């Protein structure tokens with residue numbers, strides 16, 4: 239989706255930049271989707287020298303970001319400035335933002351307000367660093383740093399359980415009336431790149447004939463194009479359906495080597511459902527993490543304040559690319575419902591009293607990969623937004639600490 243603002247995008251005064259571990263979604267607020275969706279990656283010559291010579295050199299403009307970075311793998315090193323949703327290398331991140339602002343968005347920062355996004359556990363120092371870079375280096379007109387989960391909820395009401403699963407990190411975040419219930423956030427060390435790696439291993443083990451340089455890309459495409467969740471969670475039945483050669487189960491992937499340009503085909507089988515199944519059977523990935531995603535969501539809601547639990551069950555919002563698997567919402571809804579029903583049944587047996595049932599609702603929307611970005615785009619249009627963001631003047635009067643606290647974490651309970 240590498241489009242430019244020349245192709246009819248509305249250019250407002252606010253830019254929304256949603257930096258993810260794997261991909262950055264950015265564009266002008268007021269549009270329905272981001273103009274750019276590029277890998278959060280930097281190809282940097284200078285960093286390579288730094289690593290090799292352990293000493294700094296003059297300012298370096300010989301670096302590239304996004305898909306373009308992959309064209310420079312021979313002359314530059316490839317760096318990923320973010321890990322698990324959090325900025326890890328600030329020098330590289332600054333470079334990434336520099337190119338994003340001037341070359342991609344073609345914004346004039348001194349006349350532009352930026353909405354940046356952050357994961358729920360972002361350290362306050364990181365918000366200060368962002369403010370320092372945006373106001374001191376870029377001379378931004380204004381800055382607002384918003385929690386991703388709150389933005390995902392923006393168009394569907396302000397109370398809900400957000401399941402945000404991207405490339406590098408998965409979070410369950412309960413939000414009540416726009417406030418994050420911080421103590422009940424759960425982090426799951428499993429996201430898109432783990433599933434890609436798992437599928438890659440399966441393809442390798444089966445000895446599929448895939449050029450080594452393309453295997454990661456193939457595994458990711460197989461996952462995105464053919465992955466699905468089993469409706470009833472019955473793994474044995476699903477394996478048997480493949481073994482019987484049931485129609486439409488096996489798929490064929492048609493590839494072309496990025497180096498030799500030779501064409502090849504591979505058969506796609508069990509990995510179609512085994513990859514996404516890791517959310518419900520995390521022990522496939524490693525023995526240390528055993529709680530399925532429905533259990534984690536249920537625990538998070540059960541520890542939230544009693545008066546908002548029902549609303550949280552009724553509004554589970556999916557956000558991020560790794561929630562896009564076919565059948566994911568239905569499966570999750572079913573699994574969480576089973577947990578509630580079984581708990582209520584036990585309660586009834588114990589107490590002799592029949593409690594009112596709770597209907598779980600998992601909301602899916604076709605743009606959930608961009609839910610965070612779209613929330614930012616909508617937020618900028620609200621009249622109250624003028625009062626929310628920090629201005630350049632405020633920053634120079636009070637310093638980076640203006641960005642230290644995020645109001646959505648104000649203790650409400």
Ligand SMILES: Nc1ncnc2c1ncn2[C@@H]1O[C@H](COP(=O)(O)OP(=O)(O)OP(=O)(O)O)[C@@H](O)[C@H]1O
Pocket residue numbers: 257258259260261262322323403404405406407408429430431458461462463465557558559560561562563607
């Ligand atoms: N149709 C799809 N089905 C399954 N997975 C998908 C699909 N489309 C994209 N993905 C996966 O979603 C991930 C990228 O999602 P997203 O852009 O939300 O992550 P991110 O913001 O970079 O990461 P994070 O939120 O972890 O910091 C990748 O792992 C990608 O392979």
